[in-house]
Amino acid sequence: MKKIFAVLATMLLVTSLFVGNAAAEKVLKVGISKEPANLNPVLIHGVYGESIAGNIFDTLVSFKESAKEAAPLLAKSWTISADGKVYTFKLRNDVKFHNGDAFTSADVKYTLDEIMNEKNASPSAQFFKPIQKIETPDAQTIVITLDAPYAPFLLALGSQTCGILPSRAAAAVGMEKFSRSPIGTGPFKFVEWAPDDKIVLEKNKDYFIAEPKLDKVVFRPIPKPETMAAELLSGGLDLGGELLPQDIDRMKKEGLVVKSVPGLTSRYLGFNAKRKPFSDLRFRKAVYHAVPFDQAIPGIFREAGDRAYSWIPVGVLGDDVDYMKSRTLPFDMAKAKALFDELKKDGVMPEKFEFTIYSPQDPQRKKIATVVSTQLRQFGITVKVETPEWATLFPMLKQGQCDMYAMGWGSVPDPDRWTYKIFIPDSNMNFSQYDEPIVTEALKQGRSASDPVKRSEYYKTAMRKALVEDFIHIPVAFLNTTNVMSKKVVGFEPSPEKYVHLVTAKRNVDLK
């Protein structure tokens, strides 16, 4: 058997010698941890689809380089009326879709109509609800009128889920078929999608910002982060992300380039506000006291994330970090014990209490839940950790069936996107079934206010009430976006949203 292995090994060696680098083409191989379900912006949900669609499609305005300020892209310029209700965009006239069709205001109107068309069940439709009417006075102008002022509207237009579709081509094949063979105006053209294997894009030579320096981009879904690490180390991938925290350090040592930015992804622990004893403030505080978050969070996330104190990420309007930080509860077993004893005495919590923490299957969230479970064992509380797959877990969460859960969130840098759906009583993302009029009111105000200072106050009010008075959630961490790339990759910067933007006004990624 050994001999055969030796023969096999030499055979491998020989074959590997014959494989030269025949390709003069510049092909960037990117690893993604999950395959997107759709590439049609109208249907996309989730960062993986958005990330790839961002290279095929363009939006009216762009947040690709700076998440804070809208930059022109397909729209040359725009004006917003004084009452914040009418948006007028002037469009570029030199843009063509990959199939040769010219880009006009009709395409913009078509795209927005399709997003709002209920039949498409577009996941981003909610962000366009305030639209009252869309007019196209000429081929290069589009006027959008809202019912009421809506501060995050530009952000919605700049999201990758609002990439502009070619009206004629898309209408001809229908939304679903279009999702499997997308056509946009972006820097890369769609070539091939082999499910679970790869998605291939090639450069759009006529891209209106600049000709992409890369000839081809291959996105490969790799389900296991340890395999992704091995691929990066062996040179099978040029660019990857979402590695395990313990692998990042090693990548640096092995001579790969590691770039990291504070990200827009959070992890948190939530309590059910409707079920006993989780609905009791004392219980939530006791759990907070019982877990050494200050030690556990760096232990679990290492360099991949930092402790969170609020829902609103650091640097986003209304983040209020200092105040929130000063009000967190310290690790204190004695206080936790006192609170639990009190709860038992009052009959809120039974003597031998048992419950389940739910978490998705990613290793870090599972670990957060494990830490809580382990700590609470010391108070005689038996806590099971269950990690059902997403399609099972999500309906449970939505229906408020989870007593306690470790979850996450990820969005664009606007406080509304980070709070509204989570804390509003009738929202399906309010897994805690939290219902607090003060918070609801503040969040509704924050949505329509356009003055940043006032807006920021509303969000501070809401977060202070929900998080450091009611302790309905325990913010755990904000994850950094860390990309690992080979030294050959030039000009790539990670984005907080985990997007892989390859060509923008300021960058044009290349391979040496």
Added chain:
Amino acid sequence: MLNYAIRRLLLLIPLLIFVSLFVFAILKLTPGDPATALLGDQATEEAIALARAKYALDEPLPVQYVHMMANFFNGDLQSIFHKDNVLSVVLHRLPATLELGLLSLLIAVIVSIPVGIISAVKRNSFFDYASMSMAMFGVSIPVFFTGILLIYLFAVILKWLPASGYGGHFWTIEGLRHMILPALSLSFVLMASTTRLTRSAMLEVIHQDYIRTARAKGVSRFMVVMFHAFKNALIPIATNIGNQVARMFAGAVLTETVFAWPGVGRLAVNAIFRRDEPLVFGCVLLMAVVYVVINLLVDLLYGFLNPQISYD
């Protein structure tokens, strides 16, 4: 023989009914529905209701079942996730799965049958002990762990082979390079069981009278082993291989996950996770058919291996 084959194939009808009912029941028992899985975390209730209507998920269960069965036989089953015909989705993956299966089968057979024969002939020798303990090890290590170890050794440390993914058909160099590691890791289990089986089957045959007679008549040892003994030991070996190959079609899920291999097993598992009901339904039914057909082929092969077997 033809009669036998036809009778066996006729059994496919109750099989399909049984398997389809069972799969359908599991699918409907499983919490969560495709609409939610498809639309993601941000979807509103109305959007989910619309999607449910679109995929006919709000019909009564018997109607849904009949629809699915009818669609399956017409070849009209549509995958919700892939937005494509289930048959074409599966056929698309077939090359990657079949090639991987064949290559690992090839590795396993090339290694294990000679080793098994030698072990049997030289029973209780050092070679016998060594190969049997290797075989024992082969079945005792979880397959995902061997996969990871192979990746680390050959891709990360030695940098001889790519770590994961499908590189094309195995007759191309790139394709073969990609396929060696997953095929190797997949072949370990098959290798181990085939070696042990070959050895025990050979042992059983070697002690029989006709072998002794042949030896006594002066037939050389090699000839006896190869043409008298091995030929008769082939039946259990063929059964085992047939069984394993049929299993490999879907059982390679772990290997496929480790090596990011776009095979049928992962397709089916992802379909379960995504609640892509038509795809799960179609996949499992197709796999059941493949299993039956492969087993039938193996049974028919017996006829060639041993003319004494008659099919009645």
Added chain:
Amino acid sequence: MLRFVLIFNVVLLLWFVGEAKTNTDTIVSYGIFLLLTVLLGVMQLVMSRRRKQREDDIRTAWDLMWRKLRRNKSAMAGMWVVTALCYVAILAPFLVPVDPYNMDWGAMSLGPTAGHWLGTDEMGRDTLARTIYATRVAMGIGLLAVVLNSLLGTSLGLLAGYYGGKTDNIIMRLLEFWNSIPFILLAIALMAALGSGLFNLVLVVSLTGILEFARIIRGDSQLLKKADYVNAARVMGIPNRQILRRHILPNCLAPIIVMATLRIGETILTIAGLSFLGLGVQPPMPSLGSMLANGQQFLYENIYMSIVPGSVILLIVLAFNLFGDGLRDALDSRITQ
């Protein structure tokens, strides 16, 4: 030899009596161990009494098998390892150096040190303690699943073989249909449908491989059915149920035990595989499969996190396989020495 085991057990019982009261975990363990020791004692008594009553030259089939087994070194090694593992599994709470759940954020992902003989995992939990508990979980789940599995397989095989005809046809066809669904898919789908509890895991794993079980038992019972004493029993008007229980089942026992022994290893590997897909034993309960699945993510940083659970899996599976193989050889009359 049984006597030595008995003495050893009593020594252990006395040794641990002081620690037995600390918590429910230890009390339960102690109780189970006590019960087993008592059972062993009773067995010893019965056997020695029988031996006295019997003339020395007469050997039962079991005696013959045991003698053959004793000559098989690897099988004996397997048996000793299995025995040792059983001790570890039952006495886990007394053997662990520290609480396997205890996290120490100051001692994360360590190699072997004086305080942690086999190092710690990424949350500072002692690998040795966790492995001991995980062995207990693995053995427990493995045994339970295999018992369920054998019960199902045996009863179906007996029915099919004994009654024959239509019953046989229906049972065997249904089992073949069942077998045609790829197991790992079935397991994933069932876990998705039923949820990921420990009981469901046992159930799912025990549903596999019934066909092989049933086939062998069916063959045996078909042969036994034609035996004279069974015919005689039938003529005497003894009901089928009793014939099955009194005459056929006891004679199928040997192959059942062999198959069950060989199945345990497979079961443990299957659970490890499910753990890799996130569907195995749920945290914080330590399990070998999840430890290995987790450890291989730290392969570079701390190799002990995968080596230790990996070797224990190897040991368990190997021991059961060797023992099972030996049993099979010992029962097989054709292979004689």
